[in-house]
Amino acid sequence: xxxxxxxxxxxxxxxxxxxxxxxxxxxxxxxxxxxxxxxxxxxxxxxxxxxxxxxxxxxxxxxxxxxxxxxxxxxxxxxxxxxxxxxxxxxxxxxxxxxxxxxxxxxxxxxxxxxxxxxxxxxxxxxxxxxxxxxxxxxxxxxxxxxxxxxxxxxxxxxxxxxxxxxxxxxxxxxxxxxxxxxxxxxxxxxxxxxxxxxxxxxxxxxxxxxxxxxxxxxxxxxxxxxxxxxxxxxxxxxxxxxxxxxxxxxxxxxxxxxxxxxxxxxxxxxxxxxxxxxxxxxxxxxxxxxxxxxxxxxxxxxxxxxxxxxxxxxxxxxxxxxxxxxxxxxxxxxxxxxxxxxxxxxxxxxxxxxxxxxxxxxxxxxxxxxxxxxxxxxxxxxxxxxxxxxxxxxxxxxxxxxxxxxxxxxxxxxxxxxxxxxxxxxxxxxxxxxxxxxxxxxxxxxxxxxxxxxxxxxxxxxxxxxxxxxxxxxxxxxxxxxxxxxxxxxxxxxxxxxxxxxxxxxxxxxxxxxxxxxxxxxxxxxxxxxxxxxxxxxxxxxxxxxxxxxxxxxxxxxxxxxxxxxxxxxxxxxxxxxxxxxxxx
Numbered sequence: 001x002x003x004x005x006x007x008x009x010x011x012x013x014x015x016x017x018x019x020x021x022x023x024x025x026x027x028x029x030x031x032x033x034x035x036x037x038x039x040x041x042x043x044x045x046x047x048x049x050x051x052x053x054x055x056x057x058x059x060x061x062x063x064x065x066x067x068x069x070x071x072x073x074x075x076x077x078x079x080x081x082x083x084x085x086x087x088x089x090x091x092x093x094x095x096x097x098x099x100x101x102x103x104x105x106x107x108x109x110x111x112x113x114x115x116x117x118x119x120x121x122x123x124x125x126x127x128x129x130x131x132x133x134x135x136x137x138x139x140x141x142x143x144x145x146x147x148x149x150x151x152x153x154x155x156x157x158x159x160x161x162x163x164x165x166x167x168x169x170x171x172x173x174x175x176x177x178x179x180x181x182x183x184x185x186x187x188x189x190x191x192x193x194x195x196x197x198x199x200x201x202x203x204x205x206x207x208x209x210x211x212x213x214x215x216x217x218x219x220x221x222x223x224x225x226x227x228x229x230x231x232x233x234x235x236x237x238x239x240x241x242x243x244x245x246x247x248x249x250x251x252x253x254x255x256x257x258x259x260x261x262x263x264x265x266x267x268x269x270x271x272x273x274x275x276x277x278x279x280x281x282x283x284x285x286x287x288x289x290x291x292x293x294x295x296x297x298x299x300x301x302x303x304x305x306x307x308x309x310x311x312x313x314x315x316x317x318x319x320x321x322x323x324x325x326x327x328x329x330x331x332x333x334x335x336x337x338x339x340x341x342x343x344x345x346x347x348x349x350x351x352x353x354x355x356x357x358x359x360x361x362x363x364x365x366x367x368x369x370x371x372x373x374x375x376x377x378x379x380x381x382x383x384x385x386x387x388x389x390x391x392x393x394x395x396x397x398x399x400x401x402x403x404x405x406x407x408x409x410x411x412x413x414x415x416x417x418x419x420x421x422x423x424x425x426x427x428x429x430x431x432x433x434x435x436x437x438x439x440x441x442x443x444x445x446x447x448x449x450x451x452x453x454x455x456x457x458x459x460x461x462x463x464x465x466x467x468x469x470x471x472x473x474x475x476x477x478x479x480x481x482x483x484x485x486x487x488x489x490x491x492x493x494x495x496x497x498x499x500x501x502x503x504x505x506x507x508x509x510x511x512x513x514x515x516x517x518x519x520x521x522x523x524x525x526x527x528x529x530x531x532x533x534x535x536x537x538x539x540x541x542x543x544x545x546x547x548x549x550x551x552x553x554x555x556x557x558x559x560x561x562x563x564x565x566x567x568x569x570x571x572x573x574x575x576x577x578x579x580x581x582x583x584x585x586x
Contacts, residue, residue: 005246008212008239012173015160022272023157026133029278032285033063034132040157055292058362059285062369066277067131069374070406071123080109080448082415087442094437101438104428111427112418114148122151123414126262129156130410131369134264134275137174140417141258142425144186149421151414154259161261163271164215169261170236176209183207187240187249194245208243213257255424260417262410276401281368288361295354302351305342313339373398407447415445469493 023040030038035051038044054060075081084105085092092098112119122138129136137154154174162171181203184191191199198205216232219239234253242249263273309318313332318340328339366372422428431439473490487510494504505513 002246005241005248009210009241009243009246012160012210012212015162015173019160019272026156029132029275029282032282032289033059033278034128035060037129037132037155053289055289055296056358058288059281059365062281062365062371063128063132063278065371066369066374067128070127070130070410073374074403074406074411074447075123076448077113077120080105082109082411082448083446084108084419084443085446086438087444091437091441094435096435097437100435101443107427108415108418108422111149111422112151112414116143117149117151119149119151122153125153126410129153130262130264130275130406132275132278134273134278135261136410138260138414139258140260140414140421142421146425149418159259161271169257169259169271170215172211172213172257172259174211176211177206178209179204180207183209183242183249190247190249192242192245192247195242209249210241210243212239212241213237213254213259214239216253255420256417258417260410260413262405262413264405277369281365284361284364284368288358288365291354291358291361295351295358298351298354301344305344307340307342309340310337370399370402373402411447412445419443466494 027038027040027042030040031053035054051057051060071077082105084101086097086101092101111117126136126138133156135156137156137159139152139154141150141152142148143150158175160173161169164170180195180198183195184199195207198207213236216234216237219232219237232253234255236254236256236258238250238252238254238258239248240250241247265276266273304320307318310332313329314326318326326340332339469490473486476484476486491504
């Protein structure tokens with residue numbers, strides 16, 4: 001047991017040693033952008049002057065603005081920012097399944113934002129690490145009493161990890177300075193005797209704990225009851241080790257890594273990421289601090305310039321105070337030079353140039369932190385649909401590098417791990433209580449973000465352009481166009497504006513729709529002709545009735561023969577439904 005602990009700790013120590021160069025870079029980045037976190041390689045004293053090496057706080061403000069934008073745009077409090085949906089979109093159309101998914105989304109969001117869960121605190125710390133170093137480490141787990149969730153953000157200095165061949169993190173080592181009383185509360189039966197004694201004498205002294213997570217197929221578990229090694233059936237194993245006393249405090253099988261480690265921008269050959277914001281702004285931040293210091297010194301010299309004095313002439317020293325008097329020997333001959341003069345009268349001439357250079361450097365730092373990309377572009381009423389669409393496309397292209405990794409790896413990792421914790425706790429009920437359309441189906445998360453909003457808005461603009469093209473095509477057909485293949489030209493134009501393919505009918509569907517419209521139009525023409533014929537017959541019948549009422553025509557057509565009238569007139573007045581026409585009299 002003791003040798004196994006030594007081997008596991010040694011593996012983690014080698015990972016910490018290999019990362020030492022990167023930790024030095026993180027220390028320098030912290031000193032320029034995040035002084036609260038500048039304790040990677042030094043022990044920061046609480047009473048020391050914080051940020052005493054900085055002359056300009058603009059890089060800190062840019063880092064703060066970018067970090068705050070992650071929560072305000074991707075996780076806005078007060079409205080749902082994610083929805084649980086089935087991977088198969090057809091399942092989402094089922095009303096019962098949709099109601100259950102919406103209910104589950106609300107349950108998960110309430111569990112995450114419970115005050116004791118610490119979700120806001122952990123993500124706020126993680127946002128600043130993500131913006132500054134390009135990665136953060138957040139652990140979603142259960143509270144000790146198993147009455148809810150708990151989220152904790154860990155210092156990057158204390159965590160190392162390794163990837164497998166599929167570029168997924170499967171090994172993690174974390175250092176943890178834990179008080180003896182908290183260690184005893186968590187592992188009362190596994191505490192070594194020396195720590196039990198410290199619990200009585202100094203319960204707040206710290207003990208070095210190492211949390212290790214690795215694949216279960218790379219670890220042999222010793223069963224204390226059967227005294228033999230066995231394989232852990234779960235994919236990973238979680239081990240807590242007391243480093244000082246070489247004691248295993250806990251070893252259990254787990255389903256996954258147990259940590260969410262979103263990475264912004266990675267490079268091949270390294271499992272660690274970088275922040276493109278701080279990497280681009282680091283050189284200009286150093287320059288800005290140096291320029292600010294030089295400009296401050298120049299301004300101080302301009303206000304309180306260095307002086308040259310004749311030592312024999314000045315009596316009692318130079319008094320530079322307001323209203324101060326400097327005494328000069330009355331016998332001093334000023335033809336030899338002024339007794340007191342400014343060393344360099346042009347010392348303040350370059351202040352305006354320095355201010356311009358500082359403004360230009362600040363602008364570069366602003367762009368490096370994407371602060372010119374995170375706001376939606378303004379669209380006025382006088383802009384055409386084409387101009388609005390182009391502005392939205394430009395915004396999506398500029399904001400995509402910022403929001404895409406944060407949305408998929410950061411929010412996605414937190415939501416996935418949280419849902420797994422809630423499923424294991426039975427928060428969503430038994431699997432057999434799910435709607436039948438969702439049983440055995442995988443789920444995904446749909447997020448509400450400015451990127452998604454811009455994409456939806458781009459679809460609306462594409463629809464407006466589609467309507468304009470359809471109107472133009474219809475006008476060409478009405479004008480008797482015989483030159484241009486309107487259908488083919490319209491399809492090419494819709495493809496050019498980026499209309500989604502699912503909006504368009506296939507060629508066969510278009511021909512079937514045209515044939516259906518032609519048939520419907522022919523049927524409508526027949527109905528109109530029948531209505532016109534019925535109206536004509538009705539008008540004739542109404543005219544006959546009026547003539548009969550006026551006495552011009554007899555009421556009964558048979559009276560025509562009795563009166564000696566022309567029998568053909570009677571035949572004309574008999575309705576078409578009569579069986580036989582009346583014959584002429586002999």
